[in-house]
Amino acid sequence: MTSTSTSPSTHPHGRTGSSEPLLSVRDLRVTFQRQGQEPFEAVQGVSFDVHPGQTVGLVGESGCGKSVTSLAIMGLLPARGNRVSGTVSYDGTDLLTLSDQQMRDKRGKDIAMVFQDPLSSLNPVIPIGLQVTEVLERHRGMSRKAATPVARDLLDRVGIPDPDRRLTDYPHQLSGGMRQRALIAIALACQPRLLIADEPTTALDVTIQAQILALLKELVQDTGTALVMITHDLGVVAGLCDEVNVLYGGRIVERGERHELFAQPRHPYTHGLLASIPRLDAPRGQRLTPIPGSVADNLPWTHACAFAPRCSQPIEVCTRVMPELVPHEGRPLRCHNPVEESR
Amino acid sequence: MSEQTTTPTVEGTAPDGDVLVEARGIKVHFPIKRGVIFDKTIGHVYAVDGVDLKIRRGETYGLVGESGCGKSTLGRAILKLEPPTDGSVIFDGIDIATLEGEELRRKRQDIQMVFQDPLSSLDPRQSVESLLFEGMKAHGIAKNAKEARPRLVELLEAVGLPEAALAKYPHEFSGGQRQRIGIARALSVNPKLIVADEPVSALDVSVQAQVINLLEDLQEEFGLTYLVVAHDLAVVRHISDRIGVMYLGALVEEAEADDLYAAPLHPYTRALMSAVPVPDPVIEDRREQILLTGDLPSPSNPPTGCRFHTRCPWRQETKCETERPVLRVPEIAGVNPSQRVACHWTEQIASGEIERHAVTATATEAGDLDTGPDSLMGPASISEAL
Structure with a gap:
């Protein structure tokens, strides 16, 4: 990797619409059931598509x-105490119907995941190199000997300096950014067609975050891997994702191509989020407009809009009827009273 | 002072x-x-x-x-x-x-301090009243909780919390509200x-x-x-x-x-x-x-x-x-x-x-x-x- 690079002027645009989706999530619901407690529906009917080469x-x-959505897609939620329903079809197969054994074959090979905290997702007592070759041995049937140079190249590919030496290093010997790179190397070992990244840069400093985001962008461009990016940071989304889904209270409230969504957020929640973030390029002295209250004020979706108590422009129907996710000016939106002005 | x-x-x-x-x-x-x-x-x-x-x-x-x-x-x-x-x-x-x-x-x-994580910087066993009064007592601003009460209500109002919050404990608040309590505590001694x-x-x-x-x-x-x-x-x-x-x-x-x-x-x-x-x-x-x-x-x-x-x-x-x-x-x-x-x-x-x-x-x-x-x-x- 070179030290200085300019961000590409052309952004990899997802081939939306034309090709078959690689991943198609329909009406995904996840309910947590705990003894002596009311069941809690954390994900309440989430649907979205991911096309090859697209970043969602x-x-x-x-x-x-x-x-929770990402864990449900990966089949990583423990069966006990959780109920998952809906369909998650990957290349025509419904992942939710697969047995544990079949799912293990898919995970790591076809679908890989990068987690937020690399230190807790890497095994602390196994050298980095072995953690990479392990995947190659398991899914590609390679011998340890044959896998080692491949692992070395993978570490090199994700920008880890001196990869030969790093093969024998343990996770604690690497810095936070290097650990995240190692985790990405493991995820890429079998050239997955779908990569799910759950807050991959949240634990990192901004300059390291920039390195990791540039790496992910490059990977999507070079390999055509589909990427699902899970984050709370709208800045990260603005630079990376082709399509953006905004979630609130377990449901998608707005979806759109990033330029459209950021230029004209229609849901008061999206609009409010953008108004509440201090921006580096905003004129100083401008006051932030926070979203009042907290998620504790939410109404149940069953017979209202969950966001209504915090909304800047609620109307009477908001506290009575749940809005559906329906196209509004060509973009899916879940709101009775959309924001009309542009930002 | x-x-x-x-x-x-x-x-x-x-x-x-x-x-x-x-x-x-x-x-x-x-x-x-x-x-x-x-x-x-x-x-x-x-x-x-x-x-x-x-x-x-x-x-x-x-x-x-x-x-x-x-x-x-x-x-x-x-x-x-x-x-x-x-x-x-x-x-x-x-x-x-x-x-x-x-x-x-x-x-x-x-010189007072406001910390990053309000849950670990507020004693979970102390009510908000006691949390806010502690510093005032230590610096001789108020002798007892009764005397301090009007000031405590004023402080809570300044940070946007209701008077009823005084009797509650840190775990009963959301993250944002806890940070408000942390700020009120810092303010309590007129830094x-x-x-x-x-x-x-x-x-x-x-x-x-x-x-x-x-x-x-x-x-x-x-x-x-x-x-x-x-x-x-x-x-x-x-x-x-x-x-x-x-x-x-x-x-x-x-x-x-x-x-x-x-x-x-x-x-x-x-x-x-x-x-x-x-x-x-x-x-x-x-x-x-x-x-x-x-x-x-x-x-x-x-x-x-x-x-x-x-x-x-x-x-x-x-x-x-x-x-x-x-x-x-x-x-x-x-x-x-x-x-x-x-x-x-x-x-x-x-x-x-x-x-x-x-x-x-x-x-x-x-x-x-x-x-x-x-x-x-x-x-x-x-x-x-x-």
């Missing part, structure tokens, strides 16, 4: 169900 | 009414110890290594930098929560670094300076704005001076009047918030600014990023000369590796004289005489101490110390 963002604040 | 007559005043600083806090040559070095029976000091983590800064009365000074740059340690050193290894902190004409015991305790009434260490980074973005606005309102209402320590450049730029950028224990650039954004001069500030994502696809698409290679070098073994030279895309053959640059006003036309930069080549970089070049990444270890062939125990304790 799932954005929302803590508790909006974005991470 | 009774002024201590015994406290040493530092000559020459007292008349300067404009400056509330002046830090001179602050150094905080943490010893790295090894040995089971004998605690042998085998090296130091140079968390803060020679920082001078002045905070004016009524302004907000923002300290930014990445993790491990020493910004939090510097904030704590100013309160003497972390005794500085060297240097002095002159607060309102009095050198805090020399204060001890009771005098120091009394002085702390003027002059509030040091806020990452005050909003644990909060969701929609709630972040509420707390930022609150901090701004309170500053206006009570004439407070803030030292805000944060890693989020956008947040710091939003609330600060002046900003200091830290890298490996030292200030590399200091400027008015607007100047820093309009024309960052130090190579590190330029890279940092260019790395912050902006929630606007149009800007993101045409933004020129300066990607730095590698990671922050270990503060226990900082690079010689300019500490940024190992990652600097503008590094030169001479000076950078051997001479440590001092914070100075650059000789560039049109630059505000309040902007100071610690770079040998600022002028040449600004004029385009020196161009950016590629840097090869060198491997840095997490907690790499390089003090001997055998590795040391517990890098975790070092990161904790930072």
